[in-house]
Amino acid sequence: MSTLEVRNLVKEFKVRDGLRRSTLRAVNDVSFTLSAGRTVAVVGESGSGKSTVARMIAQLETPTSGEILLDDAAIGRRGRALADYRHQVQMVFQDPFASLNPYHSVEHHLARPLKLHGVARGKDVLPAVYGLLERVNLTPAPVFAEKRPHEMSGGQRQRIAIARALAPGARFLVADEPVSMLDVSIRLGVLNLLARLQREENLGVLYITHDLATARHFSDEIVVMYRGDVVEQGPSDEVILDPQHDYTKTLLAAAPEPSRHGRLRDEVRAELAAG
Ligand SMILES: Nc1ncnc2c1ncn2[C@@H]1O[C@H](COP(=O)(O)OP(=O)(O)OP(=O)(O)O)[C@@H](O)[C@H]1O
Ligand SMILES: [Mg+2]
Numbered sequence: 001m002s003t004l005e006v007r008n009l010v011k012e013f014k015v016r017d018g019l020r021r022s023t024l025r026a027v028n029d030v031s032f033t034l035s036a037g038r039t040v041a042v043v044g045e046s047g048s049g050k051s052t053v054a055r056m057i058a059q060l061e062t063p064t065s066g067e068i069l070l071d072d073a074a075i076g077r078r079g080r081a082l083a084d085y086r087h088q089v090q091m092v093f094q095d096p097f098a099s100l101n102p103y104h105s106v107e108h109h110l111a112r113p114l115k116l117h118g119v120a121r122g123k124d125v126l127p128a129v130y131g132l133l134e135r136v137n138l139t140p141a142p143v144f145a146e147k148r149p150h151e152m153s154g155g156q157r158q159r160i161a162i163a164r165a166l167a168p169g170a171r172f173l174v175a176d177e178p179v180s181m182l183d184v185s186i187r188l189g190v191l192n193l194l195a196r197l198q199r200e201e202n203l204g205v206l207y208i209t210h211d212l213a214t215a216r217h218f219s220d221e222i223v224v225m226y227r228g229d230v231v232e233q234g235p236s237d238e239v240i241l242d243p244q245h246d247y248t249k250t251l252l253a254a255a256p257e258p259s260r261h262g263r264l265r266d267e268v269r270a271e272l273a274a275g
Contacts, residue, residue, distance in 0.1 A: 002036040002071055004057070004089060004172045004204055009066035011052050026052045028228035030066070032221075036171060039198050039205040041215035041236070043251065044225035050208045053225075054176045057206065058091040087117055090165035092175040096157035100149040106133070106160055107145040113167035132163040135201075136193060155186035159193065166197075172204040173197075180210065191218055212255045216240045224248050 011027040027049040034040045042050050055061040057068060059075075059082070068075050075085045093099050100109060110129045114120045120128035130141035136159040138144040149157055158178060165173055175194065179187040195218055197203045209215050215222055215236065222239040224232040224247065232245040243249045 002171060002204070003033055003069075004035075004206075005031075005033040005067075005069040005072075006053070006057065007031050007067045007069065009053060009056060009068070010064045011049070011056060011061060012064045025228055027056070027063075030223075030225070030228075030230050032223050032230065032233060034172060034204045034206055036204045037198060037202040038221070039195070039207055039219040040221045040223060041207045041209060041219035042223045042225060043209060043212060043215050045251070046210075047227075048225040049228040050225055051176055054091065054174045054206065054208055057089060057174050059086065059089075060091070087168040088170060089172045089174065090168060090170040092158070092161050092165050092173055092178050094177040095181050096154065096161040097149060099161055100157060102149050104148065105145065106138075106147050106149075106152075109160060109164055110145075110167055113164055117168035119167065119169055132167055135166060135197070136160070136163045138163070153186070154182045155190055158182060158190050162190075162193065162197075170203070172206070174206045174208075176208045177210070178207070179214075187214075194218070212240065212252060224251065 009027055009030040010025070013024045013026055015022055015024045030049070030053055032040060042053065044050055052061065056063050070085055070088065076082050107126070107129050110132050111125050114125055114128050114132075126145075129145055133139065133141035133144050138156060138159055144152075144156075149160070152160070162173070162178075173194070178194070179190050182190060191214055194203075194205055194207070198205050205219075207215065207219055216239075217236075219236050221234065222232075222236045223230055224239065224245065226245075226247045232239060232243065232248045239248065240252065243252055
C-alpha cells in the first residue's frame with residue numbers, strides 16, 4: 001500500500017531576539033505515517049508546529065533533520081525524484097482566495113498544472129479541466145471553467161484549489177486548515193468532498209485543524225502536537241474518548257461541549273447518507 005511517512009522531523013528557524021540571534025525549534029520530533037485511502041488529522045494549539053510540518057511535507061521548507069519517505073523511499077532533493085514527489089503530494093491552503101489569481105479563469109488555473117506536469121496537452125487539456133471540475137462537484141463544468149475567482153463563493157473557490165491540487169495526479173493531499181476561513185454552513189460540504197476523494201479515489205489526506213469534532217469524524221487517526229512535539233497519536237475515537245496525555249485533555253476541555261460534537265456528528269452523518 002502506498003504510504004507517506006515522516007520520521008523524526010525537526011525544523012529550526014533562526015530568529016532575531018532583540019539584538020541577539022537565536023534558534024527556535026518549531027518542530028522537535030515528529031513521526032507518523034499516512035496511508036493511501038486514509039485521513040490523518042493533526043491537531044494542536046496555535047504555534048504548535050502544524051503548518052511547519054505541512055510545509056516540510058509539501059517541500060516548501062527544508063527539514064533541519066529527519067526524513068520524509070514516499071512508499072518507503074526517502075525523497076530526492078532535486079531533479080526527477082523531487083518532480084515525481086511534487087506530482088504526488090500536493091497542498092491545499094487555508095485561504096483559497098489568496099492562492100488564486102483574480103485575473104485568470106478557472107480554466108487557466110486548472111489547465112496550467114495539467115500542462116506543466118505533462119498530464120494533458122493540446123486538445124486533451126479542456127476535457128481534462130472538465131474532468132477535474134466534475135471530481136470536485138462543480139457542474140456544469142463548462143460554466144465553472146469560464147468563471148473567475150471573484151465570481152464564486154468561498155466554498156467553490158476551495159473546491160477549485162482542491163481540483164488544482166489533484167491536477168498533477170496527486171495521491172496525497174496536505175490540507176492546512178482547509179475550511180477554517182469558510183462560513184460554517186459550507187464547511188461540511190468541502191470536508192465531505194475530501195472524504196469522498198479519500199474513499200473513492202484512495203487519496204491519502206493529512207487534515208490539519210483546530211476543530212476536534214471534525215478531526216474525529218473525518219479522520220482515521222489523530223496526531224496531537226504540542227510545542228513542536230507529537231504528544232499523542234492513535235485511532236481518532238480512542239484519542240478523543242480516552243486521551244492519555246494531559247495536553248490532549250486540556251485541548252478537549254477547551255473544545256465545545258460533547259453534545260455539540262454529537263450534533264455535528266449527526267449532521268455529518270446525515271449529509272454523508274444523503275451522498
Ligand atoms: N519562517 C519562519 N521563521 C521563523 N519562525 C517561524 C517561521 N514559520 C513558523 N515559525 C514559528 O514556528 C512556530 C510554529 O509555527 P506554525 O505556523 O507551524 O504553527 P501552527 O501550529 O501551524 O499554528 P496555527 O494553528 O496558528 O496555524 C511558531 O512559533 C512560529 O512563529
Ligand atoms: Mg498553521
